[in-house]
Amino acid sequence: MSQNGLRRTLGLFPATNIVIANIIGAGIFTTSGLLMADLGSPVLLIILWAVGGIIAVCGAISYGELGANMPEAGGEYMFLSRIFHPALGFLSGWVSFIVGFSAPIAASALGFSDYFIRAFPGLSVWVSENTFLGINGSSKLFAVIVVLAFTFIHSRGIKSGSKVQNILTLLKVLLVAGLIVAGLAFGNGNIKNFSAENTLGEGLAGWKTIGLSVMWIMFAYSGWNASTYIGSEIRNPKRTLPGSLLIGTGIVIILYLLLNAVYIYAVPADEMKGVISVGGLAMGKLFGPGAETVFSLLISFALFSSLSAYIIIGPRVYFSMARDGLFFKSVSRIHHKHNVPTYSIYLQSLIAIIFILTGTFDQILTYMGFSLGIFPILTIAGSFKIRRNKKISIRIPGFPLPQLIYMSTGIIILVLSFMERLVESSIALLTVAAGIPAYLLFKRYN
Numbered sequence: 001m002s003q004n005g006l007r008r009t010l011g012l013f014p015a016t017n018i019v020i021a022n023i024i025g026a027g028i029f030t031t032s033g034l035l036m037a038d039l040g041s042p043v044l045l046i047i048l049w050a051v052g053g054i055i056a057v058c059g060a061i062s063y064g065e066l067g068a069n070m071p072e073a074g075g076e077y078m079f080l081s082r083i084f085h086p087a088l089g090f091l092s093g094w095v096s097f098i099v100g101f102s103a104p105i106a107a108s109a110l111g112f113s114d115y116f117i118r119a120f121p122g123l124s125v126w127v128s129e130n131t132f133l134g135i136n137g138s139s140k141l142f143a144v145i146v147v148l149a150f151t152f153i154h155s156r157g158i159k160s161g162s163k164v165q166n167i168l169t170l171l172k173v174l175l176v177a178g179l180i181v182a183g184l185a186f187g188n189g190n191i192k193n194f195s196a197e198n199t200l201g202e203g204l205a206g207w208k209t210i211g212l213s214v215m216w217i218m219f220a221y222s223g224w225n226a227s228t229y230i231g232s233e234i235r236n237p238k239r240t241l242p243g244s245l246l247i248g249t250g251i252v253i254i255l256y257l258l259l260n261a262v263y264i265y266a267v268p269a270d271e272m273k274g275v276i277s278v279g280g281l282a283m284g285k286l287f288g289p290g291a292e293t294v295f296s297l298l299i300s301f302a303l304f305s306s307l308s309a310y311i312i313i314g315p316r317v318y319f320s321m322a323r324d325g326l327f328f329k330s331v332s333r334i335h336h337k338h339n340v341p342t343y344s345i346y347l348q349s350l351i352a353i354i355f356i357l358t359g360t361f362d363q364i365l366t367y368m369g370f371s372l373g374i375f376p377i378l379t380i381a382g383s384f385k386i387r388r389n390k391k392i393s394i395r396i397p398g399f400p401l402p403q404l405i406y407m408s409t410g411i412i413i414l415v416l417s418f419m420e421r422l423v424e425s426s427i428a429l430l431t432v433a434a435g436i437p438a439y440l441l442f443k444r445y446n
Contacts, residue, residue, distance in 0.1 A: 012243055015241065017169040019223060019244050020173065021308065022313060023226070023306075024172055025309075027219050028256055031216050031365075032272070033278040040199030045260060046264070049257055052217035055409050059376060061242075061246065062380040062403050062406060064242030065383060067228040077093035077096065079228075093326070094434075098431055102352040102355060105147060107364060107368070108306045109147050110143050111300075112146055112303040115303070119297035127141065140357060151346065151349040155345050168304050173255070175298050175299070179259060182286075184262060188285075190268070193265060211420065215370065215413050215417045216366075219365065221256075224249045225376065242396060262282060262286075277296065311348065318347065366425070370421075370428040371431060371432070373417075381403075383399070
């Protein structure tokens with residue numbers, strides 16, 4: 001058992017599964033069409049997905065070292081609190097509380113709902129005709145039901161929840177692999193689709209578009225740090241935690257590049273532009289309308305896995321904050337029977353449902369991407385401090401190159417994205433700033 005009362009029950013396989021499941025989610029199934037609308041070039045699209053993968057690997061290496069030396073629950077919150085100051089850790093937890101996990105849960109649930117309705121459009125029509133919800137309301141209803149179902153599953157314990165997670169992750173990886181093999185080997189696509197003309201703007205305008213595009217791609221890669229949030233529940237964390245990050249991230253990079261190749265092979269660039277449900281469109285182009293229905297259904301269920309992983313990981317951040325007296329005390333309570341932070345799980349799901357009822361996927365994508373890009377940079381900067389102070393026992397080779405790559409590219413992406421999307425980026429910064437009075441209030445109260 002770890003020092004904070006959580007039990008170390010997870011080995012390399014489930015920890016890696018949580019990383020993979022946390023990365024592969026709504027992003028890869030929804031963003032490529034939106035990216036193509038801005039970039040125009042399929043080759044540039046593939047290059048930027050590869051760049052995002054390299055940045056994610058650098059982050060995984062950096063977090064692997066931090067997690068091996070501080071194997072506790074909480075991720076960035078715990079790292080920043082221990083290395084710098086509890087206030088900085090609180091701000092990262094504050095952003096995770098409002099944006100980092102609840103918003104992706106909502107996005108995954110809405111993605112499930114959109115793909116599910118694409119497979120069974122008649123069901124949404126029936127619900128809208130027989131209730132007061134309407135078409136849009138029925139989509140949100142399906143999303144809320146999914147969140148409530150997985151909240152119940154994971155409130156019953158990490159061991160049973162991780163078993164469900166393992167099954168969902170394996171099915172999702174098999175689905176993505178099936179899409180890749182079927183699409184490239186048997187699909188009726190066109191290799192000429194890769195030679196579409198580049199419509200990217202010149203000069204600073206083009207770089208701002210690239211910066212925003214990479215930020216969206218990094219949202220699709222978010223989760224490369226997933227197992228650091230459950231460090232208190234991982235067996236032999238000095239080896240298992242870094243291994244899970246690197247193995248999980250490496251597998252996902254390969255799958256992402258191949259899956260984007262399938263999209264481009266299947267759909268001409270002009271037809272892909274702006275399409276969110278690009279996976280269903282691609283399968284329809286390759287194999288006909290029947291395949292579009294089947295694969296839309298399969299993708300909708302594949303999003304269960306990422307939604308499930310977020311529900312596992314997020315509450316451990318709020319749990320750690322509450323244990324330190326910087327959040328509601330009830331959130332730190334561990335269920336006497338199931339040994340999980342039940343109240344924390346419930347609170348996160350409530351916020352996710354609020355996102356579902358009040359927003360859409362495209363409205364929160366940029367806001368979420370910018371918000372989530374700030375604190376990993378600060379966390380990785382902490383690697384230099386703990387090495388300088390010689391407060392580490394496990395050293396992963398490569399320092400400081402991965403750390404410098406992640407930090408420099410992360411700052412450039414944030415600056416370019418701020419210039420391109422001023423409103424969403426400013427709201428993200430205001431969200432961070434709102435955490436300062438919240439920190440003072442919690443500190444005074446406790």
